[in-house]
Amino acid sequence: MIEALQFEFMRNALFAGFFASLICGVIGTFVVVNRLVFLGGGIAHAAYGGIGIAFFFGVPYIVGTLGFSLVAALVMTAVVLKAKSRADTFIGVLWAVGMAIGIILLDLTPGYNVNLMSFLFGSILAVPNSDIWWMVGLSMITVVSAVYFYRDMLAISYDGEFAHLRGVPVNLLYFFFIGLVAVSIVIIIRVVGLILVIALLTIPPFIAEKYSSSLLMMMVLSTIFAMVFNLVGLWLAYRFNLTSGATIILVATCGFFISMILDYLLPRNFVMRQD
Amino acid sequence: MSAPVTEVENVSFSYNGLTVLENVSFTVEEKAFLAFIGPNGGGKTTLIKLLLGLLKPDSGRIRIYGTSPEKAAHRIGYVPQDVAINKAFPISVLDVVLMGRLRFHGKSRLSKADKKAARNVLEELEMLDYQNRRIDDLSGGQRERVFIARALATDPDIMILDEPTASLDTAGRTELYAILKEINKTKTIMVVTHDMMVLSSYVTSVACVNKNVHYHDDAEITEEMMQEGYHCPVELIAHGVPHRILKTHEDEP
Numbered sequence: 001m002i003e004a005l006q007f008e009f010m011r012n013a014l015f016a017g018f019f020a021s022l023i024c025g026v027i028g029t030f031v032v033v034n035r036l037v038f039l040g041g042g043i044a045h046a047a048y049g050g051i052g053i054a055f056f057f058g059v060p061y062i063v064g065t066l067g068f069s070l071v072a073a074l075v076m077t078a079v080v081l082k083a084k085s086r087a088d089t090f091i092g093v094l095w096a097v098g099m100a101i102g103i104i105l106l107d108l109t110p111g112y113n114v115n116l117m118s119f120l121f122g123s124i125l126a127v128p129n130s131d132i133w134w135m136v137g138l139s140m141i142t143v144v145s146a147v148y149f150y151r152d153m154l155a156i157s158y159d160g161e162f163a164h165l166r167g168v169p170v171n172l173l174y175f176f177f178i179g180l181v182a183v184s185i186v187i188i189i190r191v192v193g194l195i196l197v198i199a200l201l202t203i204p205p206f207i208a209e210k211y212s213s214s215l216l217m218m219m220v221l222s223t224i225f226a227m228v229f230n231l232v233g234l235w236l237a238y239r240f241n242l243t244s245g246a247t248i249i250l251v252a253t254c255g256f257f258i259s260m261i262l263d264y265l266l267p268r269n270f271v272m273r274q275d
Numbered sequence: 276m277s278a279p280v281t282e283v284e285n286v287s288f289s290y291n292g293l294t295v296l297e298n299v300s301f302t303v304e305e306k307a308f309l310a311f312i313g314p315n316g317g318g319k320t321t322l323i324k325l326l327l328g329l330l331k332p333d334s335g336r337i338r339i340y341g342t343s344p345e346k347a348a349h350r351i352g353y354v355p356q357d358v359a360i361n362k363a364f365p366i367s368v369l370d371v372v373l374m375g376r377l378r379f380h381g382k383s384r385l386s387k388a389d390k391k392a393a394r395n396v397l398e399e400l401e402m403l404d405y406q407n408r409r410i411d412d413l414s415g416g417q418r419e420r421v422f423i424a425r426a427l428a429t430d431p432d433i434m435i436l437d438e439p440t441a442s443l444d445t446a447g448r449t450e451l452y453a454i455l456k457e458i459n460k461t462k463t464i465m466v467v468t469h470d471m472m473v474l475s476s477y478v479t480s481v482a483c484v485n486k487n488v489h490y491h492d493d494a495e496i497t498e499e500m501m502q503e504g505y506h507c508p509v510e511l512i513a514h515g516v517p518h519r520i521l522k523t524h525e526d527e528p
Contacts, residue, residue: 033364152383155374158364161355165327165348166429167378212365213409 004238009125013244016127016191017230019135020200025223026146027184028201029208029215030177033157037202039076039178042091044185044194046072046098048119052105062134065186072098073182077175121245122193124234131190138187142180146219153177154215196245200226203252207259229255278341280305280433280463281326283488286335288321294486295321299335301482301490308459308477311467313484319467320356322484323435326465327353339433352426352462354436357418362411368421369406372397375428396424400454416447423454434458436466452477 004010031040047069054064072094080087146153155163156170164170188197208221233248281303288296295318303309311319324330325337328344339347352375369390376389397403400420410418419439426434436455440448448470455464456477466478483489 033361149383151373151377151385154366154370155377158366158371159355159360159374161329162353162374162425163377165329165351165353166374167349209363209365213367213407214370215365218365 009127010234010238012127012129012132013124013234014231015132016124016135017234017248018227019132019139020188020192021204021223021226021230022139023135023142023184023188024197024200024226025204025221026142026219027181028205028226029219029222030146030153030157031181031201032205032209033215033218036178036181037198038088039073039080039091040181040185040201041198042076042095042098043069043073043182044189044197045095047186047189047194048102049098049100049105050102050186051119052102052109055109056105061190062186065189066183068098069182069186070179073178074175077178081171081174118193119189120193120195121243122189122191122196124192124244124248125237127191131187134187135191138183142184145176145180149173149177150216157215192248193245196249199249199252200229203256204229207256210259210263225255226252278338279303280307280340281465282336282338283326284336284338286325286332286337288318288325288330288332290321296325296332296484296488297486299488301488303463303465303480305463306459306461307463307465308455308479309463309465310478310481311465311484312469312481317485319484320437322488323437323465323467326435327351349429350432352429352431352434354419354422354426354434354439356437357415357422357439357442364410366410367406368397368402368408368410368413369393371410371421372406372424372428375425379429392430393424393428396427397421399427400424415442416450419443419447419451420454423458427458431462433463433465436464438467438469440468440470 005014031037047065049072050065050068051061052064053059053068054061057064076087076091076094079090083090152163152168152173155166155168156173160170160174185194185197185201188200192200204222204225205218207225208218212218212221229252230248233251234244236242236251237244237247279302281301283299283301286296286299287294299322311322313319321330325332326339326344328348337344340350372393373385373389375396376385376393377383379389380386394403394406397406400423402417402420402424405413405417405421410421413421419442423434423436423439426436434455439455440451443451455466458464459477479492481491483491
């Protein structure tokens with residue numbers, strides 16, 4: 001691994017993995033405790049429509065995807081808040097429509113052929129410097145927002161009705177947090193692909209939730225788990241010349257099953273729950 | 276003479292075209308201990324959501340301390356139904372109670388004073404030892420105390436509780452009502468309950484909610500209430516003196 005660090009692409013991959021883990025730890029925790037995994041998947045797939053728009057109309061990639069995903073995310077949020085019982089159907093439709101628009105627009109774009117595989121699994125080993133800066137900026141915004149609004153985030157996730165009665169602007173904050181989810185997903189897709197985004201957003205927080213006595217601890221633990229999965233996955237991918245995104249997902253999945261087995265073997269509340 | 280704690284005048288509410296409450300009027304006085312009883316689907320929870328300002332009446336008027344429920348929201352401590360809250364959520368007892376201090380001084384962040392206030396309330400309810408426990412490690416009765424602590428942390432004048440005893444055994448219910456009786460010394464209490472035990476020795480008034488509201492200024496249960504208001508089987512634990520036995524309505528399961 002050490003000799004691999006002499007390559008710039010490897011250092012960039014490690015940086016990208018580090019910041020992706022940080023964003024996923026914080027935002028993924030919000031997604032998992034609010035049961036928004038499906039919405040996250042919807043945003044990630046709808047982002048493909050943004051890629052189509054970006055290439056067809058010749059606007060910068062980040063403008064196309066970010067714009068399209070944010071609009072899709074806000075529409076989905078409005079539906080979740082207005083008609084919770086039908087939200088899953090609606091998200092499913094937007095999910096498919098976004099991908100379809102993306103594929104059709106790419107068909108219609110002359111002379112260009114985006115590789116669907118790189119979109120699905122990303123290319124963490126080919127992260128350009130400019131994307132690293134996007135990730136640094138975004139993780140700063142995410143972490144600062146999460147720290148500043150921690151109590152509000154906790155309150156609206158745990159008991160939104162009570163938070164509303166205390167005068168917390170619940171719906172406004174909900175839009176804000178889901179907006180952050182959309183921005184995070186778009187930036188991270190570029191690096192690790194949409195399948196890995198969903199895996200990184202859900203698996204580490206899911207494992208962390210069982211061992212955490214607070215939302216903050218869950219965020220910290222998920223970030224650490226995500227970093228470990230990234231590091232181990234990258235090393236395996238480098239060592240055995242495998243696709244990095246898929247390797248990281250498999251490592252995360254192994255972590256997931258190991259935690260399930262540990263839960264089964266160890267007594268409940270074994271770690272950290274009681275302090 | 277200050278305005279009554281709560282005035283409800285000719286309030287009607289319907290949901291998806293279905294009338295839930297019709298022409299409801301009653302007044303609650305300072306330091307009352309009011310029990311809302313009535314069958315499931317009779318509109319008890321709807322009524323307290325109207326009092327909290329979470330729902331708006333189709334017609335009629337609700338006044339809390341002479342103002343609208345939205346403006347009076349900060350004076351009400353609300354204890355929702357246990358089942359309505361995500362039990363597996365990673366949150367500590369202290370963090371739950373600290374929710375009661377949100378926006379207490381208009382700010383998003385909490386101060387040391389807020390933490391102290393939250394710990395004081397936990398201590399009053401003998402739950403301070405559990406402050407760092409995760410909420411789902413507690414028993415039903417302990418969890419209910421934490422929700423009461425959260426409501427008390429808002430420093431309210433009125434406490435509104437939705438079926439606080441639903442998941443408790445008899446001993447737990449007795450303890451919980453003892454706590455409420457203590458709180459009632461300084462605050463008005465309104466409680467939704469299926470539990471007739473409360474009627475025997477604690478409450479000062481009863482409101483039977485079944486589309487209409489029959490309000491009674493004492494804790495007596497009359498034949499009329501049974502006929503018009505409470506069309507459902509009553510689970511009666513006659514705990515106080517005198518014992519009152521209520522018949523189960525015949526055409527209900």
